[in-house]
Structures are given as C-alpha cells and as structure tokens.
Amino acid sequence: MNHYTMGVILHGTREQMARQGLKKVTFADYDGAIGFVNIRNVHWTFVYLHALSNHIFVVDPLQGSNEVEDSRNAGYRFEQYFKMRRNRFGKEDWVNIKWKPGKITHTFQKDGTSCGIFVMQMAKMTVKEFPNIPQMFHIDASKQSLQNLRRDMADDILKGSVSKDEYCSFCGNEDLPQTADDAVWIQCGTCTRWFHTQCLGMTAARIPNKDTPWYCELCNSPNQ
Numbered sequence: 001m002n003h004y005t006m007g008v009i010l011h012g013t014r015e016q017m018a019r020q021g022l023k024k025v026t027f028a029d030y031d032g033a034i035g036f037v038n039i040r041n042v043h044w045t046f047v048y049l050h051a052l053s054n055h056i057f058v059v060d061p062l063q064g065s066n067e068v069e070d071s072r073n074a075g076y077r078f079e080q081y082f083k084m085r086r087n088r089f090g091k092e093d094w095v096n097i098k099w100k101p102g103k104i105t106h107t108f109q110k111d112g113t114s115c116g117i118f119v120m121q122m123a124k125m126t127v128k129e130f131p132n133i134p135q136m137f138h139i140d141a142s143k144q145s146l147q148n149l150r151r152d153m154a155d156d157i158l159k160g161s162v163s164k165d166e167y168c169s170f171c172g173n174e175d176l177p178q179t180a181d182d183a184v185w186i187q188c189g190t191c192t193r194w195f196h197t198q199c200l201g202m203t204a205a206r207i208p209n210k211d212t213p214w215y216c217e218l219c220n221s222p223n224q
Helices: 003-011 014-018 067-089 115-129 143-160
Strands: 032-039 043-050 055-059 185-187 194-196
Touching: 003 014, 003 032, 003 067, 014 067, 032 115, 043 067, 043 115, 055 067, 115 143
Parallel strands: none
Antiparallel strands: 032 043, 043 055, 185 194
C-alpha cells in the first residue's frame, strides 16, 4: 500500500479516507499488506497488516513511542476504513476483521536521518519471512552499515524507478482520464507530486489559478 493512502487512512479525515477507497482492489485476494507512514514530513514508520492472524503492527524506528498503542489506534482506523468501503462500494473484504495490536522487537536508529533505511529493511525482512511474522527486526545502526545500505538502496531505486512527474499519484496512470474534458494536472506545493484533477474529484471551479498554491490531502492533513 503506498504511503499516501496509508497516511490518509491513519491520519486523515473521514472525507479524505473516503477518497482513498481503492474500489478496484479486493483485499480478500491477499494475506497481508505493508506500507509506510510519513509523520509531519520528517519521519517514517512501518505498518504491517497480517490478515492471516488478524494482527497489525506499527513499528517506529525511533525509540520512545508506544508501539502497542499506536498499533491499536491503527487497527481501529483500518476497521473504520473497511466499513467505509463496504458502505460506499459494497466491498466486504476484510470488513469483519478485528485487528489485534502486535509488537515486533527491533533495534532503533541512533541518528535523526536513518528512519527511511530502517523501514525499508523492515519491509524487506517482512516479505522474506512471510507468511510467518518476524520475531525481530535486527538492523545494524552503525555508520558504516547505514552507509552501505543507503548505497545499495539508491542503486536499486535508480534501476527500478520512473519519474513521478509523469504519473498521477492517485491512479498511477500517465495519461489524463478520457472521461472528462476539463481534467488537468495539478501539483502539490509540499511533496511536489502530480495528480489528475478528476481523480481528486475537483471540478473546474475548484481548480486554483497558477499563482495559488495547492496542497494534496496527505500534506494538508492536520496530523502531518
């Protein structure tokens, strides 16, 4: 699950959540989901939904958070999200799951900048051990180890990435929707991602002029 949708589910308003319904996705086809949440544009946390056991984990690389409580709150938000999907789209998948908060032991970052490396490694370990739940995320927080991981990750990203300027961050498509003559591109003033206005449900009257900054729902969320 992309970080935009995950962030809206966990921290957005009901209206924002409803716009991230993912009506074309059938969660019943999957045994789990992983994603990342960006907190106030300065910190990353890892989120893991293990549907086989009904457990949810929010893992924070930075020491000091109450991960069990964060997982409990995330479970409640996801329960509301799946109920919303049923009410709006008739989607029954995962709607009856009562998410149980879990905790995965892990090492912590020792600086203020390596959270992204930590959550990426957590995701990698989770996928590797699935369908089992990892007992521990052990990530070497030494300077040399983090430097090596950054280099390896950068290499993988450069090999597999495409320019975000070419794709809508909502639907993932490059071309404008053909069903609306007034559909145009709009860019967030904070994260700089591009969107189709039709995907956002924006009418022509709501599109700001080029001199007025516009912010996407995730960057405009009060908790971000």
